[in-house]
Structure formats: C-alpha cells, structure tokens
Amino acid sequence: MTNWKSFLNSDPTEWLLEENNPSVRYFTLRDIFEMPENDHEVKKAKANIMKTGTVPKILAKQEDGGYWGVPDNFYVRGKYKGTSWQLIILAELGADNADKRIRNTCEFMLKNSQDPESGAFSYISGDNGVGDPEKILPCLTANMAWSLIRLGYLDDERVQKALEWLIAHQRFDDEPVELSEREQKIWKRCWGERTCHSIIVKSLKAFSEIPENKRTPEMENCISKCAEHMLNHGIHKRSQPPSEGRFKWLEFGFPLMWNIDALEVLGLLTKLGYKDERMQEAMDIMISKQNGEGKWALENTFNGRFQTSIERKGKESKWITLNALRVLKNYYR
Structure with a gap:
C-alpha cells in the first residue's frame, strides 16, 4: 500500500x-x-474554536435572535453576510453546538427558512413567517441539512424531513428533459x-x-x-x-x-x-x-x-x- x-x-x-x-x-x-x-x-x-480566531469574530456580530443583519435577508439579499451563510461557515469551522448562540442560529433558520410541509428550505419567508413553499432551493436545502447535521440536529425530525425531500427530488439527468409542472416549480430557479x-x-x-x-x-x-x-x-x-x-x-x-x-x-x-x-x-x-x-x-x-x-x-x-x-x-x- x-x-x-x-x-x-x-x-x-x-x-x-x-x-x-x-x-x-x-x-x-x-x-x-x-x-x-x-x-x-x-x-x-x-474549546479554543469558540475563543479565538474566526468563530468568535462572526459571533460578535450576531443579533440576539440568532441572526445577522436584517432578519429577512438571511439568504439572497444577504449574500454572503446573511444568517444562512454564517450557519454554513460556523459548521465548517467546527463551532460548538452546545453554545446557545449556535443553537439560536439553527432554530432561526429552521423557523424562518424551512417550509414545514415539505421539509425543504426557501430563500425567503412567506407571509406566515416560515419558509415560502414557492421559493424552495434544492442547494439551500442540502446546505442547511448538512450544517444542521454537523451542529447536532441529525435526529431532529425537521432535518430528517429535509433529507427525505432531497431523496425524493434529487435529479441526475445528463440530457435535456421535460419537467412536470410540479418539478418546474421546484427547479425553476436552478435548472x-x-x-x-x-x-x-x-x-x-x-x-x-x-x-x-x-x-x-x-x-x-x-x-x-x-x-x-x-x-x-x-x-x-x-x-x-x-x-x-x-x-x-x-x-x-x-x-x-x-x-x-x-x-x-x-x-x-x-x-x-x-x-x-x-x-x-x-x-x-x-x-x-x-x-x-x-x-x-x-x-x-x-x-x-x-x-x-x-x-x-x-x-x-x-x-x-x-x-x-x-x-x-x-x-x-
């Protein structure tokens, strides 16, 4: 070898x-x-990840509600300073999931970005304050699922639902295909x-x-x-x-x-x-x-x-x- x-x-x-x-x-x-x-x-x-370097610099700019900047600008209008992006970075850097600030961010994204019916994540909240089912993004769903798993949420039923959605909707086409009306709604922003x-x-x-x-x-x-x-x-x-x-x-x-x-x-x-x-x-x-x-x-x-x-x-x-x-x-x- x-x-x-x-x-x-x-x-x-x-x-x-x-x-x-x-x-x-x-x-x-x-x-x-x-x-x-x-x-x-x-x-x-x-332990030092939470004390020195990049993680404490990011958390120093976090608002009390677990978000950064304007709450609604957690994805598109907050590239790459919004809350969804900070969650990805914090997960990459190995932030401590026992820290209340980390848990607050996880819960913020689950509440404001996830469509509770499908389990997928949306780039904006709907009028009811949860993820808009018409604004779902597959890559955001995968990134949020990964980040949340990395931060201790694997067994949470909300994350399991997101994983089920990914399994049901992931595509592997190499040639142009005709999408159903339902599929077009899911993929229209990234297909x-x-x-x-x-x-x-x-x-x-x-x-x-x-x-x-x-x-x-x-x-x-x-x-x-x-x-x-x-x-x-x-x-x-x-x-x-x-x-x-x-x-x-x-x-x-x-x-x-x-x-x-x-x-x-x-x-x-x-x-x-x-x-x-x-x-x-x-x-x-x-x-x-x-x-x-x-x-x-x-x-x-x-x-x-x-x-x-x-x-x-x-x-x-x-x-x-x-x-x-x-x-x-x-x-x-």
Whole structure:
C-alpha cells in the first residue's frame, strides 16, 4: 500500500497544528492524526474554536435572535453576510453546538427558512413567517441539512424531513428533459438544460455527514447515485461535451457556499471510501498544486463579502492544505 505522505513535497502538519487557527488544529488532530475526541489536546483545540480566531469574530456580530443583519435577508439579499451563510461557515469551522448562540442560529433558520410541509428550505419567508413553499432551493436545502447535521440536529425530525425531500427530488439527468409542472416549480430557479452538479454535490455532502450506521437504504442509494454521477464526469467535467473541464472547479476555495470545486468532490468521495480510476485525473491535478513545502494556496474566495475574511487569496491556505491531506490520507489508506 502506497504511503499517502509520499505524495507530499514536504510535511505541512506542524504548520497545520499551529494554535493561531484552532479549527484547523482541531481537525488536523482528529482527521490526520486520528486522535480521539476525548484526548486532552483535541478537547483543548475544540474549546479554543469558540475563543479565538474566526468563530468568535462572526459571533460578535450576531443579533440576539440568532441572526445577522436584517432578519429577512438571511439568504439572497444577504449574500454572503446573511444568517444562512454564517450557519454554513460556523459548521465548517467546527463551532460548538452546545453554545446557545449556535443553537439560536439553527432554530432561526429552521423557523424562518424551512417550509414545514415539505421539509425543504426557501430563500425567503412567506407571509406566515416560515419558509415560502414557492421559493424552495434544492442547494439551500442540502446546505442547511448538512450544517444542521454537523451542529447536532441529525435526529431532529425537521432535518430528517429535509433529507427525505432531497431523496425524493434529487435529479441526475445528463440530457435535456421535460419537467412536470410540479418539478418546474421546484427547479425553476436552478435548472438549466441538465442537472445542476452543485446540487448533487451538496446533497452528497449532507448524506456523507450521517454516520454509516444511521443511514437508511434510501440514503445509501442517493449517495451511490450522486457519487456515480460525479465519477462519470471525471469529478470536474461538464455534461456536454463530457471532455470539457469546468476549469473554475480546479481553483480551490474555502469555504465553499453554493459553489463547488474538484477538491470538495474528491474530499466527499474519499471520505465515503471511493477509490476509482475516474478520480485519477482530478487527484493528479490536486497533487500538482502543492508548493515545495507541501502547502496549497487559496485560489477562490468570497472574502470581502463575508462577515470577516478567511485567509487570503493567492496565499498558502491551511484549509485547502488540510482538505488535500484528508483526500490523500483517505484515498491511500
């Protein structure tokens, strides 16, 4: 078996363990060094996420109701400073779900964005103060489901309902199809001639966050279909023509909001145990992007539109490096 570290130009883990980024330190200890959650250093790093760095900067701008800015502007009119976006970032950074401020944000989105009848999430509230069923977004639903699972809501019936909606409505079409009137209402804001890869990847992300022993057969089937769709496209290639790459997907970013890149797809597939020759081109491109110190750069970012900037574009990125190491470790384990 090939040692995953043999693909590194140099070992960057000491850099990732620096205490100036407690989130990266925590995930490096947990995912790269495989240290248990009850280890003293892991617990210390986890606690520091709420004390130093990006998470406390974001929470310092939170209103008492668990939202940021104007309450109604939690998605479209608040890109990328609104509440839905902050929930995604806080989940990515490993925020403590026991913190009241985090729970308040989760409950705010469940109340104001989720359509209680379908379980899907909407980009605006209706007149009744809950998610407008006519304004549902599949990628928002997947992102909210993932964030809420990450923050301890997996067993909440509202999240389970969102997951059921994703299973029922996820599409995998590569050719133009004629949609029913009902489907047109669901997909009209995000449907082109073919399936939106972003929605497939965000659904895959949500279901991959569920522990294997808690996945239903329907969830496993959806994971399989999502994974196979992306594998059939060589991770980063368009549906038509299939040989043409989505070159923006080869510019790695963090955090990824509605958008995706090849590194995210590789991360999800390798987390789920996939080792497929159709991944190799993207793997080779990922490996080639490291510098002489075994570090990767931040190539794509929404900095300037966040509540607070996260790393610097064009500079060495602890987050991109950590995610690349996760891919290598899982693929070559």
